[in-house]
Amino acid sequence: MKKNYTFHVLGMHCNACVVLTESELGEVSEVSSVKASLEHLSVEVTGDFGDKTAEHVARDLSGVLKPHGYTLSLLRQQHHIAWGEFRVALPIAGAFIALFIILQKLGIVNLITSSEVGYGTAFLVGLIASVSTCMAVVGGLVLSMSANFAKEGDKIRPQILFHAGRLVSFLVLGGLIGALGSAFQLGATGTFVLSFIVAIVLLLLGINLLDIFPWAKKLQPTMPAFIGKRVHGLKNVNHTLTPLLVGVATFFLPCGFTQSMQIYALTTGNFLTGALVMFTFALGTLPVLALLSFSSLGIHKKAQSGIFFKTAGLVVIFFGLFNLINSLVGVGIIPPIFSF
Amino acid sequence: MSTDNRNIALSIVVAAVFIAGAIMFAGSGSNANIAGAPPANNVSVVDGKQFITINAKGGYYPRVTVAKAGLPTVLKMNTRGTFDCSAALAIPSLGYRNMLPPSGEMLIDIPPQKSGTVMRGLCAMGMYSFTVNFN
Ligand SMILES: [Cu+2]
Numbered sequence: 001m002k003k004n005y006t007f008h009v010l011g012m013h014c015n016a017c018v019v020l021t022e023s024e025l026g027e028v029s030e031v032s033s034v035k036a037s038l039e040h041l042s043v044e045v046t047g048d049f050g051d052k053t054a055e056h057v058a059r060d061l062s063g064v065l066k067p068h069g070y071t072l073s074l075l076r077q078q079h080h081i082a083w084g085e086f087r088v089a090l091p092i093a094g095a096f097i098a099l100f101i102i103l104q105k106l107g108i109v110n111l112i113t114s115s116e117v118g119y120g121t122a123f124l125v126g127l128i129a130s131v132s133t134c135m136a137v138v139g140g141l142v143l144s145m146s147a148n149f150a151k152e153g154d155k156i157r158p159q160i161l162f163h164a165g166r167l168v169s170f171l172v173l174g175g176l177i178g179a180l181g182s183a184f185q186l187g188a189t190g191t192f193v194l195s196f197i198v199a200i201v202l203l204l205l206g207i208n209l210l211d212i213f214p215w216a217k218k219l220q221p222t223m224p225a226f227i228g229k230r231v232h233g234l235k236n237v238n239h240t241l242t243p244l245l246v247g248v249a250t251f252f253l254p255c256g257f258t259q260s261m262q263i264y265a266l267t268t269g270n271f272l273t274g275a276l277v278m279f280t281f282a283l284g285t286l287p288v289l290a291l292l293s294f295s296s297l298g299i300h301k302k303a304q305s306g307i308f309f310k311t312a313g314l315v316v317i318f319f320g321l322f323n324l325i326n327s328l329v330g331v332g333i334i335p336p337i338f339s340f
Numbered sequence: 341m342s343t344d345n346r347n348i349a350l351s352i353v354v355a356a357v358f359i360a361g362a363i364m365f366a367g368s369g370s371n372a373n374i375a376g377a378p379p380a381n382n383v384s385v386v387d388g389k390q391f392i393t394i395n396a397k398g399g400y401y402p403r404v405t406v407a408k409a410g411l412p413t414v415l416k417m418n419t420r421g422t423f424d425c426s427a428a429l430a431i432p433s434l435g436y437r438n439m440l441p442p443s444g445e446m447l448i449d450i451p452p453q454k455s456g457t458v459m460r461g462l463c464a465m466g467m468y469s470f471t472v473n474f475n
Contacts, residue, residue, distance in 0.1 A: 109398035109424040117423075117442065125423045133467045134425055188430065188437055191464055254465055256425025263427075263439050322467075329466030332432030336462065336469040 007072040085306040093314035117264045119280045126284020134255035140319030144205035147312040150296035158243040159293040165247025170282035177265045178274015191254040195327035202320030209313030396426040400470035409455035409474040415448040428464035
């Protein structure tokens, strides 16, 4: 006999989760229909489970979702805010931000003494860029993305995809710039729009990481759910495509270091040289970016994970505000506030 | 949960002290770190034309320049191994936006400015800036 059940889903926080929950539960033979709701963090299941109790069904279906980090329960979980975690998270985030500011003020860019560009210089420029102001953009994206994926229990794959996407796109696009002798550069409006969008995305992701406002989950930018539903066998599309595309997009993000390397690649007039210059630059940024992205590995189930996510959230929010202010300054809407 | 609240208040203070300390600590030394010290006198007038020299690397130096109004002006941007954002220069009031060469100088012609004009140069992302006051 078919019956209707409504379960609360623990661990659901994005459109991808809805798609994933629905498709996983849909494959269970006893289930005839399933409808998940991100708004209510619940799932309605219709199916014939014999004379199993609702608790029993919840336990069985939880087993199916376990690998993805979701649990079903009959009781609505009260949203519990662990304010105490800020005790540790705030000073760590503060120290991290202070370190960032000190590095800028000390003038790390002056460590680049060479005035000619070679592969060595390109690598060094990348290394310095990765701890410098422009990396508030890329580093912020990496940290927020990897922390958010780690929260979903997604391990190493999204991080690898991001870094691979970044390295490959720098190689290929750098080569194209070298061969074509022109750069893909944005005008004033394009730069403004792009950095404004990045700032907003960072703020949303950062707020989501703090885990204070349940409504922030709905604002999280993800691939639209319908794409995931249409593309058969790609129910995990959000977790595959997003990091890859973000990696490729970092080539176009307005960052002075990247731009100056692109200008150099352009003057080489050669596919291979252009490709290798941009690639070595990206390689130079890799150690710090990898550190940021893999710092969130394995934190998912640890007791301190709340502290980690709150720290990451605070840092990402700082980067978001930093970018927001900079983008408004950049078009002359407000006078400069940060001046390094 | 008053001890909890007090602890959080304490950690906010600690975080703020860290950040404020970083800003203060670095505030003093920042002008000295340009490769090639800021030109002592960065404004000169030759044959009725005004030249303003600004060094660009990890920011713009000097930050504030006082120049004469009503003179045709040339802004001379100096770079020396500049691969950071300061190479991507924007002057919103002139609609100017360009990449400076990594090493060398870029001359930018500026029409005579009215007295009281404040001209601001920015890196494309907005985190570095310099100001020229025309009097
Ligand atoms: Cu920049």
